[in-house]
Amino acid sequence: MLYHVTMDVNIPRDLPADERADILAREKAYSRDLQRQGKWRHIWRVAGQYANVSILDVQDNAELHEILSGLPLFPFMEIKVTPLLRHPSAIREDDS
Numbered sequence: 001m002l003y004h005v006t007m008d009v010n011i012p013r014d015l016p017a018d019e020r021a022d023i024l025a026r027e028k029a030y031s032r033d034l035q036r037q038g039k040w041r042h043i044w045r046v047a048g049q050y051a052n053v054s055i056l057d058v059q060d061n062a063e064l065h066e067i068l069s070g071l072p073l074f075p076f077m078e079i080k081v082t083p084l085l086r087h088p089s090a091i092r093e094d095d096s
């Protein structure tokens with residue numbers, strides 16, 4: 001199943017710099033691993049915001065929840081999920 005996910009990040013200003021750097025490094029590795037697996041298909045920065053728009057391709061709601069709640073930045077994110085399905089007018093065969 002495909003999901004459109006928006007992640008707004010809000011890291012507290014008083015988080016120690018080394019802790020922040022550690023979380024960001026773990027977040028990057030976690031996200032890249034899922035991209036290599038094909039589960040995190042797209043990630044885009046939202047211009048002018050510390051936020052991203054992503055497309056995830058996972059088995060079901062339970063797997064999506066497991067992945068999102070495992071994000072190192074999860075405690076500092078507001079996440080919105082929209083489930084997607086193929087549009088009847090879509091012409092790309094390799095995109096569902």
Ligand SMILES: O=C(O)C[C@H]1C=CC(=O)O1
Pocket residue numbers: 007009027028031050051052073
């Ligand atoms: O920077 C972000 O948008 C938050 C987060 C999501 C993946 C990643 O590497 O960082």
